[in-house]
Amino acid sequence: MEDSEKRLQKKQVCTNPKTCSLETRLKQMQPCPIGMRGLCCKNCLMGPCRLLKPEDKGICGADGNLVSSRNILRFVAGGTSAHLSHACHLLEYLGKPYPAHYIEKKAPKHLKEIWGRLGIIPKVRFEHFKEISEALHMTTMGVNADYRLNLATAMKLGIIDGYYGMYLATELEDAEFGRPKIRKGELNLGVIRPDKINIAVHGHEPELAEALVTEAKKPENSDINLVGVCCTGASILARHGVPLAANVILQEDVISTGVIEAMAVDTQCIMPSVADLAECFHTKIITTNDICRIPNATHLPVKNLETAEVTAKKIIEIARENRKNRKKTSFNPAAAPKKEVMAGFSQYNLPLDEWARDIKSGKLRGIVAVVGCENPRVKEDWISLYKKLSRDHIILATGCMAFGLGAEGLLDGKRFFHLGSCVNNARVAEVFRIVAEKLGKELGEAPFLVSCPAPITEKAIAIGFFFASTGVDVHVGYPFLLAEKTKVTEFLANALRDNFKSRIFLETRPEKLRQQLTTCSTVKCKPEELKRA
Numbered sequence: 043m044e045d046s047e048k049r050l051q052k053k054q055v056c057t058n059p060k061t062c063s064l065e066t067r068l069k070q071m072q073p074c075p076i077g078m079r080g081l082c083c084k085n086c087l088m089g090p091c092r093l094l095k096p097e098d099k100g101i102c103g104a105d106g107n108l109v110s111s112r113n114i115l116r117f118v119a120g121g122t123s124a125h126l127s128h129a130c131h132l133l134e135y136l137g138k139p140y141p142a143h144y145i146e147k148k149a150p151k152h153l154k155e156i157w158g159r160l161g162i163i164p165k166v167r168f169e170h171f172k173e174i175s176e177a178l179h180m181t182t183m184g185v186n187a188d189y190r191l192n193l194a195t196a197m198k199l200g201i202i203d204g205y206y207g208m209y210l211a212t213e214l215e216d217a218e219f220g221r222p223k224i225r226k227g228e229l230n231l232g233v234i235r236p237d238k239i240n241i242a243v244h245g246h247e248p249e250l251a252e253a254l255v256t257e258a259k260k261p262e263n264s265d266i267n268l269v270g271v272c273c274t275g276a277s278i279l280a281r282h283g284v285p286l287a288a289n290v291i292l293q294e295d296v297i298s299t300g301v302i303e304a305m306a307v308d309t310q311c312i313m314p315s316v317a318d319l320a321e322c323f324h325t326k327i328i329t330t331n332d333i334c335r336i337p338n339a340t341h342l343p344v345k346n347l348e349t350a351e352v353t354a355k356k357i358i359e360i361a362r363e364n365r366k367n368r369k370k371t372s373f374n375p376a377a378a379p380k381k382e383v384m385a386g387f388s389q390y391n392l393p394l395d396e397w398a399r400d401i402k403s404g405k406l407r408g409i410v411a412v413v414g415c416e417n418p419r420v421k422e423d424w425i426s427l428y429k430k431l432s433r434d435h436i437i438l439a440t441g442c443m444a445f446g447l448g449a450e451g452l453l454d455g456k457r458f459f460h461l462g463s464c465v466n467n468a469r470v471a472e473v474f475r476i477v478a479e480k481l482g483k484e485l486g487e488a489p490f491l492v493s494c495p496a497p498i499t500e501k502a503i504a505i506g507f508f509f510a511s512t513g514v515d516v517h518v519g520y521p522f523l524l525a526e527k528t529k530v531t532e533f534l535a536n537a538l539r540d541n542f543k544s545r546i547f548l549e550t551r552p553e554k555l556r557q558q559l560t561t562c563s564t565v566k567c568k569p570e571e572l573k574r575a
C-alpha cells in the first residue's frame with residue numbers, strides 16, 4: 043500500500059479545501075505511480091488492474107501498451123466532447139443549424155488529402171459525435187486489442203476536436219460577439235477591487251459573460267467590477283478588455299479574497315472546491331449551464347440571448363444585495379499586483395508577412411505556441427525557457443499558460459502574443475496555416491512547435507492530438523500517461539511522422555528541451571537531428 047493511501051485511510055491526509063490550501067492538498071495527495079505511467083486499467087470490474095511494466099497483462103489479457111493507448115484515447119475523447127459540446131451550446135444559444143462538411147471547408151488542402159487517404163474525416167452531419175461514442179466503445183473491455191488503432195482514432199478525434207470544437211466555437215463567438223482587437227488589458231488577482239461590488243465569471247462558454255459585460259458597462263452599474271477567470275475570462279479580456287483575475291490554479295484564491303459578491307460559472311475547469319470555499323465567505327455561486335450543477339449554488343440557466351440578458355441583470359442584483367454580507371478581509375490587491383498585458387491578437391491582426399520573411403531570412407528560427415493549463419504539480423521553470431526562446435522565436439500563447447506568461451509581465455505584444463482562450467487555439471492553427479503558406483511549405487515542414495508544459499485536463503491532450511494531426515510537433519511537459527517508455531510513446535514520438543509528419547513527445551526538463559531545440563536546425567526537429575541530439 044502506498045504511503046499516501048495508508049495516511050488517507052488513517053484520515054491524516056487533509057482533502058478539505060476549507061481547511062487546507064491547494065498546495066497542501068497537492069503535497070498530501072500523491073498521484074498513483076502506476077496511473078501516472080498510464081498503466082492502470084479501470085475499464086472493467088475485474089480490475090482495476092495495475093500493471094508494473096508494459097509487458098505485464100491485466101486479468102483480461104490486455105498488456106500495458108493496450109492499456110496505455112486506451113487511457114490516452116479516452117482522454118482525447120473526453121477533451122473532444124468538451125469542445126464539441128461548447129460549440130454545440132453556442133449553436134443552440136444562437137439558434138443556428140449544425141454545419142456539415144466543416145472540415146472539408148476549413149482544413150488546408152494537403153491535410154485533407156492525407157486525412158482523406160486515411161479515411162478519418164467525418165462526412166455526415168453529427169457523425170463527429172458518433173466518433174466519440176465509437177472511441178468509448180472500442181476501448182471498453184474486449185473490443186479493440188491493437189494499440190495502434192487506438193492511437194489512430196485519437197488522431198481522428200484530434201481533427202474533430204480542432205474543427206468541430208475549437209474552430210467552430212471560435213468562429214461562432216467572433217461572428218456573434220465581435221472579433222478581438224489589439225488592446226491593453228490587466229491580469230492577476232490585483233484586478234479585484236475591495237471598493238467595488240465584484241462579480242467573477244468563470245468557465246469557458248462566454249454567452250452569459252458577454253451579457254454581463256454589456257450590463258456592467260451601463261452607467262447605473264458603475265459600482266460593479268466584473269472580472270474573468272480561466273477561459274471565459276480570457277475571451278472577454280480579448281474582446282472587451284475585461285480584467286482577468288485568475289487562471290485555473292488561482293480560482294480558489296479569487297473566492298478567498300473575501301470580496302467576491304458573486305461568481306457565475308458556466309462549464310469546464312470549475313473546481314468543486316470553489317463552492318467549499320464560498321461557504322467560508324459570503325460569495326454566491328451561480329451556475330448557468332444545465333450540465334454543470336453545484337450543490338447549494340443558485341441555478342440560473344442561460345439558453346438564448348434573452349435569458350442571458352435577464353440572468354445578467356439578476357446576477358448584478360444578487361451581487362449588489364450580497365455586498366452587505368461581506369466580512370472584514372485582509373485582502374490587499376497590491377499583494378498580487380495587476381500586470382499590464384496586450385491582448386486581442388489573431389491571424390487577422392498579426393504581422394504574418396513579416397514573420398514569414400524573418401523565418402525565410404533566418405532572423406527568426408520559428409514560432410512556438412505555448413498552450414494549455416498550469417498544472418500546480420509542475421514545478422519546473424518553463425517560463426524562463428520561453429523567455430530564452432523568445433530571443434529568436436515568436437511566442438504565441440493561449441489558455442492558462444498565457445495567464446502564467448502575463449503574470450510574469452511577458453505578454454507585451456512584441457515577442458509574446460496572447461491569442462485568447464483554449465478554443466482560440468483555432469487562431470494559432472490559422473497563424474500556422476497562413477505562415478506555412480507564405481513560406482511555401484506544408485505545415486509538417488514548417489518551423490512550428492506547440493509546447494504544453496503543464497497539462498491538467500483531457501482537453502489539453504485533445505488539443506495536442508489536433509495540432510499533431512496538422513503536422514505540428516507537440517511537446518508535453520508533465521509525465522501523466524507518457525511516463526513509461528512503451529510502444530505507445532514510441533509510436534507517438536516516431537511513427538506519427540509516417541502519416542502526419544509530426545510527433546508528440548514528453549520532456550519534463552526545460553533545459554533538456556532547450557538543448558534539443560538548439561541542436562536541431564529549427565524547432566521542427568528532423569528525425570536525423572533527433573538521433574544525433
Ligand code: BF8
Binds near residue numbers: 463
Ligand atoms: O480550456 S488551460 S485548465 S481553463 S483546460 Fe482549463 Fe487547462 Fe486552463 Fe481553459 Ni484550457
